[in-house]
Amino acid sequence: LAPGTAHRIMTGAPMPAGADAVVPVELTTAVFSGAEPVEGAQVGITTAVPTGKHIRPAGSDIVAGQPALPAGTRIGAAQIGLLCGLGFSTVSVFRPMRVAVLSTGSELVAPGIPLRHGQIYESNGAMLTAAAIEAGAEARHVHFVPDDTTQFLHRLDEIAADADLILTSGGVSAGAFEVVKEALGMTGGVEFVKVAMQPGMPQGCGHYRGPAGRSVPIVTLPGNPVSSLVSFEVFIRDPLRAAMGLHLRRQRLRAQLTTALTSPAGKRQFQRAVFVRHPDGPAVTTVGPPASHH
Known part of the structure; x- marks a missing residue:
């Protein structure tokens, strides 16, 4: 001009x-x-x-050489729009891990069915499936099996074909007959240990080889629901997210503890608590006893 x-x-x-x-x-x-x-x-x-x-000057939204999306970002609508706007037709991503969740126990009954004497409602399967989904994985709840090694191994063979991780709950303690411990003891590849924590002391971890020879990581959690969920949080959530390239740790905050606490000698104890923001600072109050059946 x-x-x-x-x-x-x-x-x-x-x-x-x-x-x-x-x-x-x-x-x-x-x-x-x-x-x-x-x-x-x-x-x-x-x-x-x-x-x-x-x-609108060139580079006023993002400068050449500046990272547009850091590693670990979940790809959603806004991220897809940004990538296309920058001219990217493809990007390398981690796919969600496929997690199969299986509970064991002859005493288990699906929620909604009237209980008979000696039965309890099965809650671990849905709970652990939801925990895996919240962690970013694709999870499916496999119908629980009774305390029978043949049925348990048959169900493992069914789900090992397309799972990246198998989670079981129950059957790993020190009872006279622990179906998970006994069945995987016959196949090998899984180590069972006692961890110095409460709740969640009995644990198992290793690989299960399915009928097609595919080796699938498997983690066997204790059967008490609180033990199972605490174990997921302590041992599974971060490695599961790391396998998908996601950020690991949950947000951590400092707060004033309102009650005195001690752990059993030689153990790390996890307790429930309520977090409250007060004018003079955040506070944490424990709720109930630490036993795994509460």
Whole structure:
């Protein structure tokens, strides 16, 4: 553009060479015939605009070489729009881990069915499935099996074909017959230990080889629901998220403990608590005893 001249421009169009500002048409007295201005027409500007006004410089949203999305970002609608806007047709991602959750116990009954003497409702399966989904995985709740090694191994063979991780609950303690411990003891590949923590002392970890020879990681958790959930939080959540390239630790806060606590000698004890924000600072109050059956 020569000095003293103007050019009509539409939103999003590149700037003509020599132009350094845009005046909205509402601030002009231009008279146009149809879509284009008449050649040689006079344009009156009613309000002055500073240099650079209404111009979006290249790199004003993101500078060349600057990371657009850090590693560990979950890809959603906004991220897809950003990637396409930057010209990326493909990106490398971690796919969600496929987790199969299986509970064991002849005493278990599905919620909604009337209980008989000696039965309890099965809660671990749905709980651990939800925990895995909250951690970012694709999880499915496999129907629980009774205390029968043949049925247990048959169910493992069924789910090992397309699982990246198998989680079981129950059957790993020190009873006379622990189905998970006994069945996986026959196949090998899984180590059973006692961890110095409460709740969640009996644990098992290793690999299960399915009928097609596929080796699948398996973690066997204790059967008490609180033990099972605490064990997931302590041992599984962070490695599961790491396998998917996600950020690991939950948010951590400092707060004043309102009651005195001690752990059993030689053990780390986990307790439930309520977190409350007070005017003089956040506080934590424990709820109930630490036993795993509560």
